[in-house]
Amino acid sequence: MDSTVLLGKATGEIGGFNETMAAAAFEEISHFILRCQFASIVIVTFLSGVLVMQLFTYFTYQRNDKIWTRAIVAWSASWTLVITCYYWVYISYLFVDNFGDWLPWLEVRWLAKMPVFDALAVIPVQSFFAYRAYLLMNRNKILLAVLVLLLTTAAGGAIGTTIIFGEQETLFGASVSGPALITWTAVTTGADIIIAGCILAGLLRSKTGWTHTDKLITRLVRLTFEAQLPPTFLALAYVLEWSQTPSSLLGAVFQSLQSSAYTVGLLFTLNSRIAFTTVDNDTRSQQTPQVFGMSNINNTRRPTDGIQVDVQTYVHDDQPYEYTHDRKGHSKADSLSDGDTERGVVFENGSRAHLTAGSNAV
Known part of the structure; x- marks a missing residue:
């Protein structure tokens, strides 16, 4: 892969394409791919800023969290920030070092590494939610085995995509890595759907009839949708887009956002525990104890004036x-x-x- 780039710089060609041929190949879609690259770098940078704020909140108020949870947060967040910096270097390579040239857009060495980077950031996050689903489903061993198999397959698909796509001479050879990439994205999407479904089922089964508990579970269900659905839809959109236009750089946009979506969703879930604790303490201090199956709206304390x-x-x-x-x-x-x-x-x-x-x- 690197030897191909060096040879291209020496001969002025990459995969049989020279600058004139590359410009002609991108002529019809030049505006589209430029918008894709600018949109991706803006969104990735914005999500990185959100991630930094979430990290500050997490390590400020939950520094005593379980060590393995803190390790997952630190690992996934670090790789997400590495991906952001990596993408900035890639954009700088295209628009600063090679401004006005189309030949560097055919290189695959930059995009080929992204699947492995994504897997390093995403799979620990999926493992965190998979363990939660396992606990909510009464420690179902079959579910745990299925999820471990899916996550392992996703990791293998990401590595395979990097190897196969990295061996291609130009971006137009991306379709060769189809089986590995579809395996990676499809299995990732399937694992997300199973994890989210099991978490929702476990939460709904936990309803007891007590008003306070049921309201808390309803909030947790909504939280699960908010945290899990964006990365799931992003992975699904990636596999659908790639199946139609494998050499389009729109897929690179989805790929660059994937790790940020998962890590932001993880920290959104963890930091929500702070709000739950605050609301729960306020509720306990201001309201009377709950009655089974009854709302607490009309059960607030009233002053006991005039008692004889x-x-x-x-x-x-x-x-x-x-x-x-x-x-x-x-x-x-x-x-x-x-x-x-x-x-x-x-x-x-x-x-x-x-x-x-x-x-x-x-």
Whole structure:
């Protein structure tokens, strides 16, 4: 691959194409591929900025998270940022080092490495969600085996795409890597669909009838859609586009966004735990406990003003029989220090307690 590029620079040809032939080959689609490259670098850079902010939030508030979760975040985020920098170097090579030349657009050495880079960033993220699906499905061993097989196949397809596509002399030979690339993207999409479906099924089965729990599960279901569907649709769009126009650079746009979409989705899921914890604490401090199957809208606490407490005190003579026999005629009411009158005590909140002495005490 590199020898082909060196030979092309020496002879002015790549894969039998010289500058004039390359310009003629790209003439009809020149505006389209230029828009694709500019759009991809803008979107990738924007997502990298979002990723950096998410990383700051994650390591600020969740630095005590499980070590393997932090390792996945650090690994995938690092490779995503590497891909962004790599893509910037590629764009600089096309528009700065070789400005006005079309022959470098035929080189495959830059795009051929992207599948392996994507796999290094994406598969750990998929493994994280696959483990969550495994737990939600009651540690289903069959599901775990299927997901491991799919992720391993996706890794093999990415490596195969890099090897086969990298052996081609020009971009127009991209169709040769079709089986490996379709295997990689299709298996990636299939794994995403299975993982998302299992997570949703596990969450829906977790509903208990308690209002607070069910509302939390509903939010988690919505979160799963928001985090999982964008990268899934992106992978699906990539395989559909490549099957129609394999040598078009529109596929390179989808490929450059893939790692960013997965990593941003992962951190979106992890950072949402902060919001869930905050809302849960506010709910617990402001509302009454939940009643099974009932909403808490009308069960908020109300002030307890104007409560009156009536207290009646009775004195029971429990003296021994001999003492009672000697004290015949002694009235039990004499033991009351406040006589036979009723006294009221007013408390700070305006409530009133009455102390009543009854002459017919029992």
